[in-house]
Amino acid sequence: MKVLRTVGELRETIDGHRSAGKTIGLVPTMGALHAGHLSLMERARRDNDIVVASVFVNPTQFNNPDDLSTYPRTEEADCKALESAGVDYAFIPSVEEIYPEPDTRQFDLGEVASVMEGAMRPGHFNGVAQIVSKLFEMTRPTRAYFGEKDFQQIAVIRRMASLEGFDLEIVACPIVRESDGLAMSSRNVRLTPEQRAAAPAIHRILAESVERAVSSTVAEVKKSVTEAIDAEPFMTTEYYEIVDPLTMQPTDSWMPPNGSAVGCVTVYCGDVRLIDNITYTKK
Ligand code: AMP
Numbered sequence: 001m002k003v004l005r006t007v008g009e010l011r012e013t014i015d016g017h018r019s020a021g022k023t024i025g026l027v028p029t030m031g032a033l034h035a036g037h038l039s040l041m042e043r044a045r046r047d048n049d050i051v052v053a054s055v056f057v058n059p060t061q062f063n064n065p066d067d068l069s070t071y072p073r074t075e076e077a078d079c080k081a082l083e084s085a086g087v088d089y090a091f092i093p094s095v096e097e098i099y100p101e102p103d104t105r106q107f108d109l110g111e112v113a114s115v116m117e118g119a120m121r122p123g124h125f126n127g128v129a130q131i132v133s134k135l136f137e138m139t140r141p142t143r144a145y146f147g148e149k150d151f152q153q154i155a156v157i158r159r160m161a162s163l164e165g166f167d168l169e170i171v172a173c174p175i176v177r178e179s180d181g182l183a184m185s186s187r188n189v190r191l192t193p194e195q196r197a198a199a200p201a202i203h204r205i206l207a208e209s210v211e212r213a214v215s216s217t218v219a220e221v222k223k224s225v226t227e228a229i230d231a232e233p234f235m236t237t238e239y240y241e242i243v244d245p246l247t248m249q250p251t252d253s254w255m256p257p258n259g260s261a262v263g264c265v266t267v268y269c270g271d272v273r274l275i276d277n278i279t280y281t282k283k
Contacts (some may be wrong), residue, residue: 001083004091007098007138013089014052014139022049026141027131031055032072032083032186036176038143041085042171047143054080054091054135060103061127072186080191091139103130107163111154112248116241117263117275128153129160136166143169147176149183151264151277155248175276179186183276190272194234199269201232206263206278213280218242218252218261230266238266238273241282254280 005008014024025044029037033055044051055078062068075092082090107129110116118125136144146154154172161170175182181203182196191199205228209221211254216224222240229237246258252263264277 001079001087002089003079004089005093007093010052010089010091010093010138011194014050017050018140019152021152023142024048024139025051026135026139026144027051027053027087027105028135028144028146029053029055030057030186031078032074032189033078034176034184034186034188036147036149036184038081038085039176040147041082041087042174044085044143044145044170047171050089051087052084052089052091052139052141053087054093055082056091056093056098056131056153058096058098058127058131060099060130061124063121063123063127070190072189086164091135096196098131103134105130105133106135107160109159109163110158112152112159115152115243115248115250116239117152117266118156120238120266125153125156128156131185132157133160133164134162136164136168141168145171145173148175148277149175149185149275153261155246172264181207183274185274187272187274191269195269195272198233201273202229202265202267202274202276204271205229206265206276209263210278210280213254216250218254221263225263225265229265234269238268240265245279276277 025048027040057071081126107126109125111282113125160169180200182200209225213221222242225235226240229235241250242261242263243260244256244258251261261280263276264274
């Protein structure tokens with residue numbers, strides 16, 4: 001695996017492969033890699049001739065300076081993990097390399113970005129659109145890989161790609177969980193042992209609510225899930241919305257226009273912000 005640190009090196013290297021007719025898979029990450037990230041690398045490895053992973057803690061998507069300064073950074077371990085996952089190129093640029101001047105672009109991300117994370121973290125999705133559009137433009141991949149843990153983010157990236165006219169396939173990959181059900185996240189290392197022991201309740205409560213969806217309304221499930229999470233130690237629900245899987249708009253139906261409803265939650269466990277989601281597929 002080769003580590004690339006400049007945009008020039010990235011462009012030149014990948015342009016060469018593209019001209020030789022190779023397919024290129026891109027996996028954007030912010031590092032502190034875990035098995036969730038590596039599942040995207042493995043899928044990209046299966047689908048493409050060349051795999052590029054980026055590791056870049058993108059400052060423009062952090063609306064909270066503390067979150068940016070406490071975000072874990074583990075470059076050496078990340079490089080080892082990427083190498084074992086069969087990645088060809090790790091793109092690890094500096095902030096100056098990506099933003100030689102401030103990025104003032106404002107994307108018209110529309111309704112998919114106006115709710116949930118978009119409402120709670122002003123500017124977050126615009127920052128995501130800035131970095132992902134730069135990575136798409138620099139790499140011009142055949143396919144790009146994103147995790148369904150950040151369910152709304154995938155809808156926002158699809159919207160950005162269509163606005164900007166990027167010709168690539170966006171591949172959504174399933175959530176990877178710890179054995180106790182907690183969705184893997186780089187932020188999990190910030191949980192105290194007591195908080196870590198409590199955190200699997202999020203997925204447990206969501207999974208139980210899928211069973212109840214058969215006999216309950218959306219409003220009833222929203223209320224009971226929120227109450228159940230808030231009753232757990234350390235936990236405060238920031239939002240729990242049940243939405244259409246494409247438009248991200250809240251729905252009253254388990255089967256909204258674009259497929260099974262998805263429940264998206266953000267929970268503060270102490271001061272660590274955790275997100276998760278579940279699909280309400282009726283059996
Ligand atoms: P991040 O480094 O948190 O920006 O995540 C980089 C990519 O990995 C995003 O597309 C995430 O959705 C994805 N990802 C993070 N955690 C998981 C997980 N537990 N399962 C699947 N994908 C994940």
